[in-house]
Amino acid sequence: MKSTSLNYPITDSNWIEKLCRWADAHYEFFAFTNGNSYEYPEQPFATRFLAGNNQLTEKEIWAESTGFKKVGIIGYDFKNKLEKLKSENNPFFELPELCFFQPSFSLKFEGENIYSDVELTDEFWIEIEKTELPNSANTSCAVTPQISQEKYLATVKTIQNHIIEGNTYESNFCQAYSGSFENWDPIGAYFKLKKLSPMPFSALFKAKSQWLVSASPERYLKRTGSKIIAQPIKGTIRRGQSLAEDAVNRETLANSEKEQAENLMITDLMRNDLSKVSKTGSVQVRELFGIYRLPRVFQMISTIASELKEGVSFSDIIQASFPMGSMTGAPKIRTMEIIEELESFKRGWFSGAFGVIEENGDFDFSVIIRSIIADLEVKKLYFGVGSAITYDADAVQEYEECSLKAQAILEVLSGK
Template identity: 80%
Template sequence: MEKSTSFIYPITDPNWIEKLCRWADLHFDFFAFTNGNAHQYPEEPFATRFFAGHKQLAENEIWGISSKFQKVGIIGYDFKNHLEKLQSENEAFFELPEICFFQPSFTLDFDGKNIYSENELSDDFWKEIARIKLPFSADTTCEVSPQLTKDSYLETVNTIQNHIIEGNTYETNFCQAYAGSFESWDPISAYFKLNELSRMPFSSLFKAKSQWLVSASPERYLKRTGSKIIAQPIKGTIKRGKSAAEDAANRETLASSEKEQAENLMITDLMRNDLSKVSKTGSVQVKELFGIYPLPRVFQMISTIVSDLKEDVTFSQIIQASFPMGSMTGAPKIRTMEIIDELESFKRGWFSGAFGVIEENGDFDFSVIIRSIIADLEVKKLYFGVGSAITYDAKAEQEYEECGLKAQAILEVLRGN
């Protein structure tokens, strides 16, 4: 994505982006901020951008071939039910739209030093931003509790492994949720606090009227650039070390783990198969297998799959072929999603869906919605999910600990640690 060079403004206030979000919250029904946090990520992280608007898009405007305008939004996990003969029978914490996109009327790009805008920013705009005073004395804490006991989690892992023995699934991404309610909770402050604690390559903040996504996602779902499509499943996690020596040892432990490689390979193969449905014959290739990348609290094992799209393939067809991200389901995909719905205790909603931006020319970039808080300020509730891949040789206690590691930064924000 090339930055507009029509108007360039230097960033002189280090808190300017938070002020911009406060301003947008007052003036727009929808806004989004994406931030790659300058990560050295394969195929680049999210660009640092801001979008705001009032117009929520109807489904035909999202999927329409002739819709040549920018779109920003979310495809919830339960949209799977429209793609396959599936259902979501578990209770939702609160109702969320399965698809929620808006058309931006205001867009800015950033490079760390400058603001780029296609249109000149008025004096009134700058005055309004200047009047916003920080820090806000806003509450980011919320009483949250796990929705599944440890004993129930361990028992469910055993059930999944019995499914594996019976041949129903090879790998299942089993998730648990934390949930809570509040009187007052500030998603903007929560986002900036979470981004301080866990600077991720697909960090994002999304407002859709009263509903919010506060995301510190490490994972890309799909990126399209022209005829090229990229998928980057993550499977394989280990904590960062407390010293350089421990850090290096942990990295090597993950890199050499046959179990983690087996998990990653299954999902890499699944994504190769998904992309082959919309790609030119013979063009699907694994650009990198089992890449180990450092993030603030964990190392992740990431594989990168690339291909050349068939002529005239639409966004709708790409989603039909590949959604949800295989790393959040397991394999084989459809039967495993049935098992997930049978065994999980909550309706995933936006969690493990996808958030991103579709450009006017059809290019797009979407993250997987993980390590993310989902909230509704009207019903005064929030939740987040964490999960891991259960395979035949998975150790239930270790998987439970991995879920705790993934929940750590969000719990620090919500509990005020």
């Protein structure tokens, strides 16, 4: 990629916002990713911008060695193409299960340099600089939870009965908030959310009228050559309001047998998934029960790595591992059936995966959580939150954990 010196370092969010607003006016698709300089095993998302007008067909998405980047989303309900499953809950609005585009240009930001895969003209820089930012971004949207607290608590009890009967060991039960709007600014919402909750897999994605505004803390999969890693998150506790409380909460999470048991089940599930496409004996748990500090919570994260078999394709990898085990539970297929029976909404893009596939087949995908999904044409948005329900889970604590995960998004949608 060609390097261009930039007078506006990437810490200047105004310049990045101008770039996004310029792209919104000129392109049907664009994406901006930012790892927010996190110390994250195997690195967070790179800081990148990609834009284009060419939406890819399913055949083009799965094709190997195309020689161009692919950017997009695999929706949760794509599971139905991989297994004998169904999604019969009502959607908030229709979303494509696969939504990818081919960028006509991409930028990578490192320090005060931009690396571009095309020659950038003086006119490009002038256009960006002339792009006007709105005086205020309307990010307010009244949302309501789709199930009551009473219904949530009763559903947790139902899941625990399934556990007693041996149908599932752990189920990631999710609830959703949804709302309608007349005018809503996804770009403004992204920068507000990024300021409130900067995350290692922060992303803004436009696909015509549909948008993903993401503050995801979780990686689904990253491939580098023949190496692949998965990083499931299971285990959450709020940050303390003082250094002392922060330290106590961190230790509480690190030493929680319940949270470790949840994390271990999903780590084992991901080891099993990766073993289907990996060389025999190569699947290793690189880190178990790592505790990582995020803006509002500590998360327990494990890292599983392996060497892929010769000739394994992107399609093979998705077939073996999608959706991310942390968003389903174990055993995976039966638990997804239980989730479908008990949840009140069609997940759509929520708990699917977003990422970039490179020209050489390398890729990096996040799990779509802590994210707003919106359609400006139908003027609706929603977001989901969930937690792992196990036999010894306390339903009230699980409900409070979901509220904690929803907090930053609710603040953005309050418009304050």
